[in-house]
Amino acid sequence: MTSKLHWVAFILAALTFSIAFSLQPDQHKVLLISFDGFRWDYLYRVPTPHFHYVMKYGVHVKQVTNIFITKTYPNHYTLVTGLFAENHGIVANDMFDPILNKSFSLDHMNIYDSEFWEGATPIWITNQKAGHTSGAAMWPGTDVKIHQSFPSHYMLYNESVSFEERVAKIIEWFTSEEPINLGLLYWEEPDDMGHRLGPDSPLMGPVISDIDKKLGYLIQMLKKAKLWNTLNIIITSDHGMTQCSEERVIELDQYLDKDHYILIDQSPVAAILPKEGKFDEVYEALAHAHPNLTVYKKEEIPERWHYKYNNRVQPIIAVADEGWYILQNKSDGLMLGNHGYDNALAEMHPIFLAHGPAFRKNFTKEAMNSTDLYPLICHLLNITAMPHNGSLGHVQDLLSSTAPRAIPHTQSTTLLHGGVKPRENEQEESYAYFIGVSLGSIVVIVFFIVFIKHLIRSQIPALSDMQAEIAQPLLQA
Numbered sequence: 224m225t226s227k228l229h230w231v232a233f234i235l236a237a238l239t240f241s242i243a244f245s246l247q248p249d250q251h252k253v254l255l256i257s258f259d260g261f262r263w264d265y266l267y268r269v270p271t272p273h274f275h276y277v278m279k280y281g282v283h284v285k286q287v288t289n290i291f292i293t294k295t296y297p298n299h300y301t302l303v304t305g306l307f308a309e310n311h312g313i314v315a316n317d318m319f320d321p322i323l324n325k326s327f328s329l330d331h332m333n334i335y336d337s338e339f340w341e342g343a344t345p346i347w348i349t350n351q352k353a354g355h356t357s358g359a360a361m362w363p364g365t366d367v368k369i370h371q372s373f374p375s376h377y378m379l380y381n382e383s384v385s386f387e388e389r390v391a392k393i394i395e396w397f398t399s400e401e402p403i404n405l406g407l408l409y410w411e412e413p414d415d416m417g418h419r420l421g422p423d424s425p426l427m428g429p430v431i432s433d434i435d436k437k438l439g440y441l442i443q444m445l446k447k448a449k450l451w452n453t454l455n456i457i458i459t460s461d462h463g464m465t466q467c468s469e470e471r472v473i474e475l476d477q478y479l480d481k482d483h484y485i486l487i488d489q490s491p492v493a494a495i496l497p498k499e500g501k502f503d504e505v506y507e508a509l510a511h512a513h514p515n516l517t518v519y520k521k522e523e524i525p526e527r528w529h530y531k532y533n534n535r536v537q538p539i540i541a542v543a544d545e546g547w548y549i550l551q552n553k554s555d556g557l558m559l560g561n562h563g564y565d566n567a568l569a570e571m572h573p574i575f576l577a578h579g580p581a582f583r584k585n586f587t588k589e590a591m592n593s594t595d596l597y598p599l600i601c602h603l604l605n606i607t608a609m610p611h612n613g614s615l616g617h618v619q620d621l622l623s624s625t626a627p628r629a630i631p632h633t634q635s636t637t638l639l640h641g642g643v644k645p646r647e648n649e650q651e652e653s654y655a656y657f658i659g660v661s662l663g664s665i666v667v668i669v670f671f672i673v674f675i676k677h678l679i680r681s682q683i684p685a686l687s688d689m690q691a692e693i694a695q696p697l698l699q700a
């Protein structure tokens with residue numbers, strides 16, 4: 224009877240050990256994927272079986288509020304820092320910094336100027352400082368030297384590198400002798416085609432189908448590499464897309480003298496730098512110029528955009544209504560789809576799906592903020608988050624019951640704008656988790672020693688009747 228109890232206890236102890244030491248490390252690996260410009264409702268435009276497969280065996284968030292302005296670089300930097308644009312400093316794809324006296328533009332090499340990026344520390348650097356390795360396949364900013372660092376592995380940006388080649392690199396890094404625990408994968412579509420065709424075009428159907436096939440390819444390759452069930456995979460995007468038209472154009476030349484201002488960024492948020500002594504003239508001329516254009520002095524920019532407290536935000540910004548296009552002159556030409564509008568608009572929202580050992584299965588959540596992703600990833604990687612504008616508490620219901628849970632946040636003041644959560648929270652929850660695992664392990668080890676001693680004692684009287692070769696291993700134990 225006692226012997227049976229011993230065996231039950233032994234099996235329980237072994238199970239506890241295996242859960243504590245073999246399942247948990249898997250929960251600390253993350254692959255973050257961005258399909259640029261994948262609007263939240265593209266999932267339902269055409270059959271997307273691979274996206275739905277991830278939803279069925281993972282989690283899905285219907286509405287993700289991204290950050291203003293809803294452009295590529297600002298939002299990608301938010302996903303990896305958890306900060307609003309005014310705090311991380313990448314306030315647009317095209318910027319001018321009056322302190323640095325430098326410009327930043329997607330079309331130029333000056334995006335490699337470190338100074339534009341160093342208002343924040345992206346997650347790959349924090350991950351590496353914690354002793355881990357990161358790998359990035361063309362994620363915006365990952366080939367820029369930031370705070371003297373690059374990701375441990377990265378690819379120089381080159382849009383002609385295929386999706387398949389990027390996937391191969393990610394898999395190589397996750398399966399190498401010194402595997403990465405954080406991978407970042409970026410793909411330019413469906414943004415590019417969304418701009419050219421406009422999201423309402425029936426030709427967008429095949430574009431979305433193609434992205435679904437690419438996701439299918441990624442899943443297939445991860446399964447082949449035995450990574451599918453061990454990695455936490457997060458599939459998201461930076462922004463959505465809305466339909467534009469030649470009938471909805473606001474032409475600045477109709478209202479402003481070209482010699483009175485510099486147009487830093489154009490549409491749908493025009494960033495206007497008036498020339499010296501011309502501020503009032505430019506502002507007055509534009510303020511009531513067009514019913515679909517809202518013009519703000521910098522200090523009047525709504526708080527909810529978390530946008531005005533940065534030097535790179537120009538003295539006047541003019542924001543177009545959804546679907547309206549700002550051009551300096553009609554001859555400049557427009558794209559049939561665009562984004563950058565108010566982040567409260569559903570059409571600007573991206574997708575969010577996740578799958579892996581840390582996530583629940585077949586779980587749908589109504590809403591989250593894109594700033595919440597950063598503390599979630601830090602939690603999964605078990606690293607201490609830098610100060611950020613998100614909240615792990617807002618998204619911890621996405622985590623499965625076996626995943627480490629976070630303790631509730633406490634409010635704290637900070638120098639950053641927009642209610643930043645203190646980094647101590649993330650630190651505490653990692654400590655709580657590890658203290659839990661350590662205490663659990665100590666209890667199991669102590670129990671194990673007592674059990675073995677007990678077993679040996681109970682076996683000793685019987686040993687004389689046993690053959691020596693059976694008794695020997697027991698005595699050695």
Ligand SMILES: [Zn+2]
Nearest residue numbers: 260295414418
């Ligand atoms: Zn775009």
